[in-house]
Amino acid sequence: MGYRSVFRPDLFAGRNIIVTGGGSGIGRCTAHELASLGARVVLIGRKEDKLKNVAAEITEDGGQAIWFTCDIREEEAVKNTVADVYKAVEVVHGLVNNAGGQFPSPLALISQKGWETVVRTNLTGGFLMAREVFMQGMNRNGGSIVNIIADMWGGMPGMGHSGAARAGMDNFTKTAAFEWGCTGVRVNAVAPGWIASSGMDTYPESFKSTIRTLRAAVPLKRMGEEAEVSAAICFLLSDAAAFISGDTLRIDGAASQGNIAIFPLPDHQHSKPFDGFHRAVKPALFNEDSDDASH
Numbered sequence: 001m002g003y004r005s006v007f008r009p010d011l012f013a014g015r016n017i018i019v020t021g022g023g024s025g026i027g028r029c030t031a032h033e034l035a036s037l038g039a040r041v042v043l044i045g046r047k048e049d050k051l052k053n054v055a056a057e058i059t060e061d062g063g064q065a066i067w068f069t070c071d072i073r074e075e076e077a078v079k080n081t082v083a084d085v086y087k088a089v090e091v092v093h094g095l096v097n098n099a100g101g102q103f104p105s106p107l108a109l110i111s112q113k114g115w116e117t118v119v120r121t122n123l124t125g126g127f128l129m130a131r132e133v134f135m136q137g138m139n140r141n142g143g144s145i146v147n148i149i150a151d152m153w154g155g156m157p158g159m160g161h162s163g164a165a166r167a168g169m170d171n172f173t174k175t176a177a178f179e180w181g182c183t184g185v186r187v188n189a190v191a192p193g194w195i196a197s198s199g200m201d202t203y204p205e206s207f208k209s210t211i212r213t214l215r216a217a218v219p220l221k222r223m224g225e226e227a228e229v230s231a232a233i234c235f236l237l238s239d240a241a242a243f244i245s246g247d248t249l250r251i252d253g254a255a256s257q258g259n260i261a262i263f264p265l266p267d268h269q270h271s272k273p274f275d276g277f278h279r280a281v282k283p284a285l286f287n288e289d290s291d292d293a294s295h
């Protein structure tokens with residue numbers, strides 16, 4: 001009967017897709033997945049060596065990848081980089097706003113500079129990338145933007161700066177979908193839960209060990225894999241999601257459902273010490289000495 005599934009091996013053939021933070025972790029994995037489905041991938045990040053390596057891996061596998069260095073927090077750099085991308089590929093069909101991160105720290109210890117660094121990385125940077133990709137061409141041809149955020153809507157100790165920025169990005173996603181929908185541009189977000197990515201390795205051991213012990217609180221009883229996030233990103237970029245816009249898809253093993261307190265709360269009524277991360281949080285909140293305040 002000639003039925004042609006959208007889920008075919010050349011799903012992204014002829015498509016040019018930007019992946020910010022494509023030099024490592026979820027971004028690298030997504031770039032590989034997209035390239036293996038036929039896309040020409042445009043990698044963006046700050047560190048040339050990481051981007052070069054991923055582009056070489058993709059090329060060795062028979063895929064297509066180019067890369068540009070850019071700090072997404074800098075407006076002029078973003079404008080110029082996106083202009084260079086359009087010069088190189090003419091049409092941009094997709095943007096994965098994946099670059100981001102934070103340093104886990106109790107709110108009380110975050111300086112203004114530290115707060116602004118995280119907000120600029122995870123909110124302003126995503127806005128600048130989306131605006132420039134939209135204004136420099138996607139507004140004429142349509143396309144799909146996927147923002148990588150994290151569902152910390154219930155609040156999360158140690159992640160106050162990042163949680164605030166991600167909540168902002170969730171709202172940006174909805175407004176951009178509203179304003180840009182008439183041009184054929186779709187805007188969605190994915191909210192990964194705890195993913196065993198290479199980015200996680202950058203965190204202090206106390207924080208990582210807390211996350212490991214909290215796996216039990218995830219209904220699916222494990223951390224997620226980078227490829228499980230990439231698969232959802234690819235779905236939202238693809239024509240299979242052609243009528244989905246303004247949505248946020250959680251990939252967290254149901255960790256954000258219900259009222260699960262994934263972190264045990266600091267309990268200053270009792271002097272019982274807390275494991276891992278809270279050994280740093282509690283003394284900071286209550287002005288106690290700690291040798292583990294290396295957030």
Ligand SMILES: CCCCCCC/C=C/C(=O)SCCNC(=O)CCNC(=O)[C@H](O)C(C)(C)COP(=O)(O)OP(=O)(O)OC[C@H]1O[C@@H](n2cnc3c(N)ncnc32)[C@H](O)[C@@H]1OP(=O)(O)O
Binds near residue numbers: 111197
């Ligand atoms: C159920 C759902 C749960 C979901 C939970 C979500 C979990 C999320 C997990 C992840 O995101 S995993 C991995 C992501 N990757 C990273 O986080 C990478 C590591 N982080 C960074 O590289 C940085 O934090 C950054 C913000 C991404 C980039 O920072 P940049 O390199 O530009 O900044 P710095 O020059 O290092 O610092 C600037 C400024 O920031 C303050 N600051 C930095 N680190 C600390 C710290 N450890 N403690 C306190 N303050 C810090 C500080 O003011 C710095 O200024 P100076 O002191 O250098 O003048």
Ligand SMILES: NC(=O)C1=CN([C@@H]2O[C@H](COP(=O)(O)OP(=O)(O)OC[C@H]3O[C@@H](n4cnc5c(N)ncnc54)[C@H](OP(=O)(O)O)[C@@H]3O)[C@@H](O)[C@H]2O)C=CC1
Binds near residue numbers: 020021025044102
């Ligand atoms: N792993 C997890 O559990 C979760 C991760 N996330 C989010 O998913 C995304 C990917 O994380 P993950 O792969 O785990 O971590 P990584 O640290 O491996 O990836 C983050 C990437 O962002 C890039 N980046 C950071 N700041 C900038 C900047 N200012 N300009 C350009 N690029 C930048 C980095 O590249 P470079 O060093 O070249 O600048 C890096 O490749 C992040 O936004 C993260 O916060 C969300 C929820 C959970």
